[in-house]
Amino acid sequence: MKFWLLGPAVAFCALFVLWPLGEVFWLSLNKSTYIVTEFIGLANYARAFASPAFLRSVLNSLFYVVLVTTLQIGIALIVTLLAMDLRKKWHDAVRIVFYVPMLSAGIIIAQVWRWVFHFNGPLNWMLGTEVAWFAQASTGIPAIAMIVSATGIGGAVIVFLASILAIDKSLFDAAVIDGAHRWQIKLHIVIPMIAPAIGAMSLLSAIMAPQVFETIYALAPYEYTATMTFRIYQDGFQSGRYGLAAAEAVVLLVFVLGLSVLKNRIQREA
Amino acid sequence: MRKLIPVVFLMVAAALFATGTAEEPQSITVLMDMNAAAFSDGTTMRTWGEEATDLEVEYLSLDLSDGSTLTMDALIAAGKAPDVYFDYIGRVSKYLVPEYAMPLQDKIDVSAFSGLAAFTRNGDVLGLPASGGAQGMAINLEIMGDIGYTVPDLWTIADFLEMADLVKQHYGGEKWATGMFAGNQSGDYLINNWFASFGAELYGDGYESTTIAEKGARVHDFFQHLVQQGYVPPGSATLVDDDYVIQWAKGDLAATAFFESWTKPYFDSVISQGLRSEPFEYTFVPFPRAQGVENVPTYMSYAAFVAHKDAPDAAADWIAGASGVEVQSRLLVELDQMPSRTDITAVNPNPRLAEITAIVQAGGIMDVGLTSPQFAAVRPQHYPVLQKVLNLTIEPQKAIEEYAARVNEALR
Numbered sequence: 001m002k003f004w005l006l007g008p009a010v011a012f013c014a015l016f017v018l019w020p021l022g023e024v025f026w027l028s029l030n031k032s033t034y035i036v037t038e039f040i041g042l043a044n045y046a047r048a049f050a051s052p053a054f055l056r057s058v059l060n061s062l063f064y065v066v067l068v069t070t071l072q073i074g075i076a077l078i079v080t081l082l083a084m085d086l087r088k089k090w091h092d093a094v095r096i097v098f099y100v101p102m103l104s105a106g107i108i109i110a111q112v113w114r115w116v117f118h119f120n121g122p123l124n125w126m127l128g129t130e131v132a133w134f135a136q137a138s139t140g141i142p143a144i145a146m147i148v149s150a151t152g153i154g155g156a157v158i159v160f161l162a163s164i165l166a167i168d169k170s171l172f173d174a175a176v177i178d179g180a181h182r183w184q185i186k187l188h189i190v191i192p193m194i195a196p197a198i199g200a201m202s203l204l205s206a207i208m209a210p211q212v213f214e215t216i217y218a219l220a221p222y223e224y225t226a227t228m229t230f231r232i233y234q235d236g237f238q239s240g241r242y243g244l245a246a247a248e249a250v251v252l253l254v255f256v257l258g259l260s261v262l263k264n265r266i267q268r269e270a
Numbered sequence: 271m272r273k274l275i276p277v278v279f280l281m282v283a284a285a286l287f288a289t290g291t292a293e294e295p296q297s298i299t300v301l302m303d304m305n306a307a308a309f310s311d312g313t314t315m316r317t318w319g320e321e322a323t324d325l326e327v328e329y330l331s332l333d334l335s336d337g338s339t340l341t342m343d344a345l346i347a348a349g350k351a352p353d354v355y356f357d358y359i360g361r362v363s364k365y366l367v368p369e370y371a372m373p374l375q376d377k378i379d380v381s382a383f384s385g386l387a388a389f390t391r392n393g394d395v396l397g398l399p400a401s402g403g404a405q406g407m408a409i410n411l412e413i414m415g416d417i418g419y420t421v422p423d424l425w426t427i428a429d430f431l432e433m434a435d436l437v438k439q440h441y442g443g444e445k446w447a448t449g450m451f452a453g454n455q456s457g458d459y460l461i462n463n464w465f466a467s468f469g470a471e472l473y474g475d476g477y478e479s480t481t482i483a484e485k486g487a488r489v490h491d492f493f494q495h496l497v498q499q500g501y502v503p504p505g506s507a508t509l510v511d512d513d514y515v516i517q518w519a520k521g522d523l524a525a526t527a528f529f530e531s532w533t534k535p536y537f538d539s540v541i542s543q544g545l546r547s548e549p550f551e552y553t554f555v556p557f558p559r560a561q562g563v564e565n566v567p568t569y570m571s572y573a574a575f576v577a578h579k580d581a582p583d584a585a586a587d588w589i590a591g592a593s594g595v596e597v598q599s600r601l602l603v604e605l606d607q608m609p610s611r612t613d614i615t616a617v618n619p620n621p622r623l624a625e626i627t628a629i630v631q632a633g634g635i636m637d638v639g640l641t642s643p644q645f646a647a648v649r650p651q652h653y654p655v656l657q658k659v660l661n662l663t664i665e666p667q668k669a670i671e672e673y674a675a676r677v678n679e680a681l682r
Contacts, residue, residue, distance in 0.1 A: 034346045035370045051679075053654070119505055132505045136661060220508070221336075221454070223654040238338045238455070239647045239680065240364065
């Protein structure tokens with residue numbers, strides 16, 4: 001009887017996760033315009049891996065994984081380590097301030113950043129430069145990674161702050177008695193104690209990075225800045241090659257699964 | 271209470287009887303662009319549909335934010351293909367296949383339409399062309415007056431570059447010789463006109479593979495020269511069509527590709543935004559030609575109709591009216607469109623249309639495979655390459671080879 005209680009969850013998962021996944025996999029084995037569908041086996045996969053644009057998107061995704069994860073977790077950690085010294089009432093303020101951007105629509109936030117990075121915008125004005133930031137990969141990818149990171153640190157700040165507040169205070173007292181400075185405590189006690197949370201948030205960040213879409217769509221919808229997700233959109237919806245796009249989506253799934261396995265292995269060995 | 275029961279019974283019976291005998295209006299769905307009302311045929315079509323037919327038409331909204339066939343494909347994938355799809359031929363052509371489209375020749379008198387061969391598959395007419403427009407190179411006479419230049423008849427690339435240098439010297443980067451954008455796929459008309467200037471053709475015989483690599487490198491070389499000399503606006507690699515049309519209507523571009531039907535709405539737009547106080551004078555001339563090029567065909571774009579094969583006959587009736595003499599005559603006069611029917615007697619007195627007609631008569635229309643079902647897949651292949659060209663990060667020859675390879679891959 002108790003297994004029947006799992007029924008709704010299993011049915012939901014089957015309907016909204018497994019069935020669509022199966023459909024995507026089946027579509028990836030076909031050449032389809034939704035008008036005519038023809039089974040072509042693994043040809044879409046061969047085509048994807050022969051496509052310089054798709055391979056570029058895989059490489060870009062790796063760049064985004066490294067940049068977004070480093071920036072997002074790094075900034076969130078610094079913010080949290082600074083905020084932990086504040087009085088309790090200020091903790092809520094920090095949480096709200098950093099979480100608000102996550103509640104806003106990405107496409108709207110991107111419009112604000114468009115103005116910041118504009119040719120005649122404040123960033124170029126402050127730096128005294130005339131850079132078209134999104135006109136090439138070398139500046140476009142870091143700019144997008146920075147925007148995505150800045151927008152998404154709120155979740156990590158909340159988790160890190162919660163983890164820090166859960167640490168037994170006697171550890172801090174003992175460290176102070178032993179003569180540890182404030183930053184020595186943070187470096188040698190706080191960070192190791194919240195390492196599992198850092199690992200978990202890093203994994204979530206790394207999984208999210210190759211799926212960045214709306215920021216690219218709004219600011220730099222180009223091949224040289226495209227993530228795998230954006231490339232899937234270009235091949236599927238812009239060029240109408242849905243079978244190819246489905247094959248690329250399956251590759252993205254494997255890519256993300258690979259990241260998860262890699263992270264788990266690193267964490268286990270650590 | 272008991273007395274009420276027969277009364278209620280009679281009322282229900284009467285209502286059922288009335289419903290059974292009244293003739294229900296036929297209902298169809300039509301997918302077309304209703305947003306760009308000032309330029310598109312949509313408003314006229316809708317007005318006509320409401321005035322002239324007793325059909326119940328549900329108009330579906332067409333999302334053109336990225337210029338793709340996304341809306342149609344989503345509807346088809348959901349099993350809700352519209353009865354009629356009316357849009358730019360470059361998107362409609364994807365659906366001109368027997369597996370999708372309703373043969374129209376037995377339902378509509380198609381004898382008056384020109385260019386039907388491109389809509390015919392295995393003897394069936396699967397779609398119909400609506401009105402459209404050809405492009406010319408729009409010359410800003412205000413700028414020409416400022417720089418003291420008169421465009422010669424049958425001008426050449428050398429003439430164009432002479433004019434470009436005068437613009438650069440006079441305005442110092444405030445206005446430019448011509449427009450350019452590669453931020454999305456919508457600039458294909460602009461780019462294809464330049465390919466025609468250099469005698470480079472996208473297709474030779476049929477649409478199996480492209481011939482663009484034969485002469486196209488010169489075009490990319492020319493584009494890089496425009497960028498290096500500052501003859502085009504900075505950051506052209508990431509500009510989009512919305513930037514381009516506003517630059518034109520503001521009067522910032524001396525000579526560039528434009529449709530006459532676009533001029534009024536964009537002038538209205540910049541005037542309402544306070545960017546100009548009134549329109550500038552302009553004229554249309556052919557695109558300049560490179561040395562050795564005899565003929566420069568121009569780009570023509572038009573809308574087209576396709577009905578779903580399972581749609582009711584009312585869909586064909588709607589198309590018959592919307593593509594008929596009355597509607598196309600109105601489009602010719604009110605929206606400066608060129609009709610696709612040979613039996614139109616209405617005349618548009620606009621002298622700019624006469625200039626466009628002369629350009630078409632002299633050079634013809636270029637063939638970029640608009641009616642090929644692969645057009646929608648081929649169209650997005652150039653702008654990623656063009657971005658590299660305009661950013662000066664690729665050699666012209668390598669760029670054209672990459673473009674050709676991408677087109678051939680899309681045609682597979």
